[in-house]
Amino acid sequence: MGATKTDLFTKKQNELAKMAKAIAHPARIAILQQLIKTNACICGNLVNELGLAQPTISQHLKELKLAGIIQGTVEGTSVCYCIDPKVWQKYQQFFNDFFVAVNELAEGGCC
Amino acid sequence: MGATKTDLFTKKQNELAKMAKAIAHPARIAILQQLIKTNACICGNLVNELGLAQPTISQHLKELKLAGIIQGTVEGTSVCYCIDPKVWQKYQQFFNDFFVAVNELAEGGCC
DNA sequence: GATATTAATCGTAATATTGCAATAAATGAG
DNA sequence: CTCATTTATTGCAATATTACGATTAATATC
Numbered sequence: 001m002g003a004t005k006t007d008l009f010t011k012k013q014n015e016l017a018k019m020a021k022a023i024a025h026p027a028r029i030a031i032l033q034q035l036i037k038t039n040a041c042i043c044g045n046l047v048n049e050l051g052l053a054q055p056t057i058s059q060h061l062k063e064l065k066l067a068g069i070i071q072g073t074v075e076g077t078s079v080c081y082c083i084d085p086k087v088w089q090k091y092q093q094f095f096n097d098f099f100v101a102v103n104e105l106a107e108g109g110c111c
Numbered sequence: 112m113g114a115t116k117t118d119l120f121t122k123k124q125n126e127l128a129k130m131a132k133a134i135a136h137p138a139r140i141a142i143l144q145q146l147i148k149t150n151a152c153i154c155g156n157l158v159n160e161l162g163l164a165q166p167t168i169s170q171h172l173k174e175l176k177l178a179g180i181i182q183g184t185v186e187g188t189s190v191c192y193c194i195d196p197k198v199w200q201k202y203q204q205f206f207n208d209f210f211v212a213v214n215e216l217a218e219g220g221c222c
Numbered sequence: 223g224a225t226a227t228t229a230a231t232c233g234t235a236a237t238a239t240t241g242c243a244a245t246a247a248a249t250g251a252g
Numbered sequence: 253c254t255c256a257t258t259t260a261t262t263g264c265a266a267t268a269t270t271a272c273g274a275t276t277a278a279t280a281t282c
Contacts, residue, residue, distance in 0.1 A: 001265065001268040002268055003266070003267055025270085052272090053271070055271075059271080059272095076280065077278075079278060
């Protein structure tokens with residue numbers, strides 16, 4: 001039915017899934033990389049960098065903002081986006097914790 | 112139009128996005144955690160553990176298999192799934208590389 | 223206030239994802 | 253070969269995502 005049954009899973013599982021979803025699009029990854037690369041925030045010249053239309057970029061920015069990864073502050077007629085380091089670290093932590101679990105056992109192989 | 116414009120992005124960006132998508136669902140995270148927890152592979156008793164119908168689990172397993180994270184080997188009437196440590200490590204590496212980039216600068220804040 | 227610039231929102235079309243009932247395929251036991 | 257068990261596939265309905273044209277909102281400049 002297209003709707004995820006979130007009630008079947010733990011808070012952590014749902015949260016990690018949501019975090020993964022936030023970066024599960026090349027445009028959003030490209031946006032984040034641009035924000036990192038230009039350090040200082042840079043605003044909507046993302047539209048020029050990536051080849052997507054302005055509303056599309058705006059929508060992706062909204063999702064990233066909703067996920068908490070970035071924040072935007074109005075600056076004249078334009079808006080300045082940048083990564084929230086705290087949330088970014090949380091993401092790093094969550095993903096690392098998830099992946100690290102296996103390496104602890106691993107080896108044995110199985111089937 | 113619902114179709115991602117992959118041609119606009121780099122191979123790495125598309126790949127990371129795909130990897131994120133593979134784990135961007137709580138059921139798939141739960142499945143992976145079960146496979147880790149029970150170390151030895153465990154097959155379709157995932158259906159009992161999670162509360163989803165058998166075809167739904169089967170579909171998620173297929174996606175994880177397609178992403179390369181897991182592999183399944185037939186064992187009698189049942190199938191034994193387990194994590195592919197090599198691919199898992201690749202995932203860990205990719206995500207870490209992505210997140211680590213910011214911490215190198217960070218601090219300055221911006222807007 | 224009128225105009226230009228930039229970004230957000232609305233509306234809509236195309237496509238993708240999620241979930242499951244029904245069914246098929248594969249294998250082991252008898 | 254028949255039957256039971258387990259998993260995969262098919263077909264379909266509900267919902268979500270992606271993308272963009274058209275428009276609106278916000279702000280700066282004149």
